[in-house]
Amino acid sequence: REKLESMKSQVTEEIAKAVHLDDLEKIRIKYMGKKGLLTEVLKGMGKLPPEERPVMGQIANQLRDYIEEILTKAREDISKREKEARLQREKIDVTMPGKIRTIGKRHPLTSTLDQIKDIFLGMGFDIVDSPEDGPEVELDYYNFEALNIPKNHPSRDIQDSFYINEDIVLRSQTSPVQIRTMEKHKPPIRVIVPGRVYRSDEVDATHSPIFHQIEGLVVDKHVTMGDLKGVLGVFAREFFGPNTKTKFRPSYFPFTEPSAEVDVTCFVCGGKGCRVCGNTGWIEILGAGMVHPKVLAMAGVDPEVYSGFAFGMGLDRIAMLKYGIDDMRLLFENDMRFIEQF
Numbered sequence: 001r002e003k004l005e006s007m008k009s010q011v012t013e014e015i016a017k018a019v020h021l022d023d024l025e026k027i028r029i030k031y032m033g034k035k036g037l038l039t040e041v042l043k044g045m046g047k048l049p050p051e052e053r054p055v056m057g058q059i060a061n062q063l064r065d066y067i068e069e070i071l072t073k074a075r076e077d078i079s080k081r082e083k084e085a086r087l088q089r090e091k092i093d094v095t096m097p098g099k100i101r102t103i104g105k106r107h108p109l110t111s112t113l114d115q116i117k118d119i120f121l122g123m124g125f126d127i128v129d130s131p132e133d134g135p136e137v138e139l140d141y142y143n144f145e146a147l148n149i150p151k152n153h154p155s156r157d158i159q160d161s162f163y164i165n166e167d168i169v170l171r172s173q174t175s176p177v178q179i180r181t182m183e184k185h186k187p188p189i190r191v192i193v194p195g196r197v198y199r200s201d202e203v204d205a206t207h208s209p210i211f212h213q214i215e216g217l218v219v220d221k222h223v224t225m226g227d228l229k230g231v232l233g234v235f236a237r238e239f240f241g242p243n244t245k246t247k248f249r250p251s252y253f254p255f256t257e258p259s260a261e262v263d264v265t266c267f268v269c270g271g272k273g274c275r276v277c278g279n280t281g282w283i284e285i286l287g288a289g290m291v292h293p294k295v296l297a298m299a300g301v302d303p304e305v306y307s308g309f310a311f312g313m314g315l316d317r318i319a320m321l322k323y324g325i326d327d328m329r330l331l332f333e334n335d336m337r338f339i340e341q342f
């Protein structure tokens with residue numbers, strides 16, 4: 001009897017201390033399993049004197065029912081507690097901010113160049129922009145001589161161009177590639193040439209020693225100034241907007257005759273006048289003209305048979321106008337705080 005009593009308090013204590021369901025299972029097996037402590041007692045009943053058997057049997061059965069009962073209770077408590085813990089652990093706070101997917105951004109120069117390329121591709125121009133079509137470190141001949149810029153011309157001064165030596169210079173425009181194109185291909189020629197150019201200007205908000213130009217060249221029979229105005233008008237309306245007007249002001253370049261500087265109506269104020277266009281309503285975006293006959297001849301194109309026009313624009317300047325960037329140096333620093341704004 002004492003044994004059963006002490007077993008009852010012992011099993012109660014063990015169950016109270018159980019933390020996991022399998023602890024309870026171990027306890028159940030310890031007492032109720034095939035070799036369980038209580039199972040042994042129940043088996044030993046047969047050895048008791050007959051008058052004690054019913055009393056002891058009843059106590060033993062009560063103990064078995066008791067153990068089953070508190071085991072079940074304990075199981076419920078533990079599963080409930082573990083379920084609570086799991087819910088707490090796996091709880092999702094839906095008010096947390098989402099993961100921001102950072103996406104790559106195209107540099108403003110790249111997207112501006114792509115837009116310009118598309119416009120001229122749409123007009124049947126080819127893009128000539130691989131290194132073998134013309135190097136950035138160029139012969140003095142292609143950068144000056146072949147463009148009708150004589151030896152003593154001011155733009156050949158050291159303060160305007162980076163000289164490697166007497167005959168080699170960092171190209172100051174992409175025209176050399178057009179000269180090389182004329183040497184290699186018979187007309188008709190319709191190309192635009194984007195590329196990096198170098199000038200030893202002082203560095204400030206609108207000048208950088210490295211910058212980008214896009215030049216265009218058309219050579220064929222009967223090419224006229226009207227073709228030039230038509231092509232540049234389409235470019236201006238496609239790039240700056242359908243109501244954009246163009247103005248051709250007489251100008252001078254050694255490599256074109258006649259030469260012109262081309263303004264477009266300000267795409268910000270539509271021509272009324274604002275900060276961007278300096279209250280003039282017009283913005284100068286490129287220089288152009290009919291290719292000088294001497295330039296054609298030097299490049300192996302007969303000026304008696306063919307004529308052509310050419311133009312050049314500063315890509316950095318156009319991108320800065322379009323996106324309201326006020327310091328050219330921002331285009332070269334690749335600061336993500338700048339680039340990710342586009």
Ligand SMILES: CNC(=O)COc1cccc(Nc2cc(Cl)ccn2)c1
Nearest residue numbers: 175178255287288310311312313314
């Ligand atoms: C930023 N560029 C400007 O202000 C002006 O650039 C210009 C103007 C006129 C013509 C050209 N290019 C050119 C090329 C050949 Cl092969 C022959 C004749 N001309 C570039």
